[in-house]
Amino acid sequence: MDDIYAIIPVSKFSNAKTRLSPFLNLKERENLLKAMLKDVTSTLNEYVDKIIIISADKDVLDYAKTLGAISIVENDESNLNLALIQAMDWAKDKVAKVIISPSDLPLISRSGLDSLINKDCKNYDFIIVPSKGGGTNGLIIKPLAIKMEFGENSYKKHLKQACLNNLNFKIHDSFFMSLDVNITEDLGEIMLHGEGSQTQKYLKSLNIVVKPIHGAERLKVTRGD
Template identity: 50%
Template sequence: MKKTFAIIPVSRFTHAKTRLSPTLTPLQRENLLKSMLKDVTNALRNLVENIVVISSDEDVLNYVKNLEVIPIKEEGSTDLNGALKQAIKWCSSQADQVLIIPSDVPLIRPEYVAEMLKLGEKNDMVIAPAKGGGTNAMLCPVNGMEMLFGDCSFFEHIKIAESKNLMVKVYDSFYMALDVNTAEDLGEIMLHGSGTEAQKFLSKEGLVVVPIHGKERLQIERREINP
């Protein structure tokens, strides 16, 4: 059986989900990211050998120490893919493959992780697309796979894998496809995230979903919370 480490890259708390600034305050955005981090680590725990969090933010690294993960300090000034290369290199002496999961996939569940790992027994790479064409999960060998996370990275990762003659399996899931960038994404958490830390946090903040008939399918409103 292949030995698997999970890698979660995390940006600075102060940079958390800036596109949500019309809906959430900076502190709320930070706490939302912390809640989603808990959801991701909870889904991974007991299914992989170790969970690694890489970040350049000391606040992030200190926070995740309580989540039973291995914190790794990102070295130098690099981008997401550079940070992932550092984390994969760290894992390569101890694992056969890595499962890369962004920190903002709150609808992830242990059964989805288990299914991806099972598919990985017969395939070199298993990849879950994001709804916008990005990559929301990728199981791949520790050697030989290029990191291309970003816009339309799902297609770029498949292209690279096929050029290296890797056997690729697509794990297509509505729930795994959600990464959180807009107010409408928050609505998806409220509708589909029963039991998640992210949904609990948003409910605590008084956010509710209001169906609308317009450009966006969902609208988020804030309700007064009784003390």
């Protein structure tokens, strides 16, 4: 049994990217999440056997089906770690490993997934992708091999779990996969680096404009006329 499934947890569309408000209204944030989810699933489809999207939101699960993903109704919408355990429990007898990915990684296609899944996955028990803020933007593990520690400082917590369970591990440090979308500057990175992605295409439709600046922030992101 060498199959690998991707697991993508997705919150309610109505809760999509609230930190981007009021730069983007609710409908725009929902469409942004849909575009990012399309980028993530279309990329992962090239490397995994199946994709699982777990959510408590019926609209999300209906959208998951249009992407060709397996949809699982989340039992406890208040706890990401429990949702991941639920999805892994469903998959544990079907696969050798799972890759856990957030839904908001629009640059994932440039992150070196080919080598990561087709080569490194066979040589390591545990592969982790850090986010730029100390979180975890990817895990490749045997289902239920470690305790899920998503939340504040999850990167270090997950590494600790790998050590506690005597798993040989690899850290996959990727700029493109470290970029999850939370603030307007992240949208600027997509405009600069996301050529060909559905997410950049959508942002262009909103007339998003980005300019490099020298100051507290690297990029100035505005909306054109």
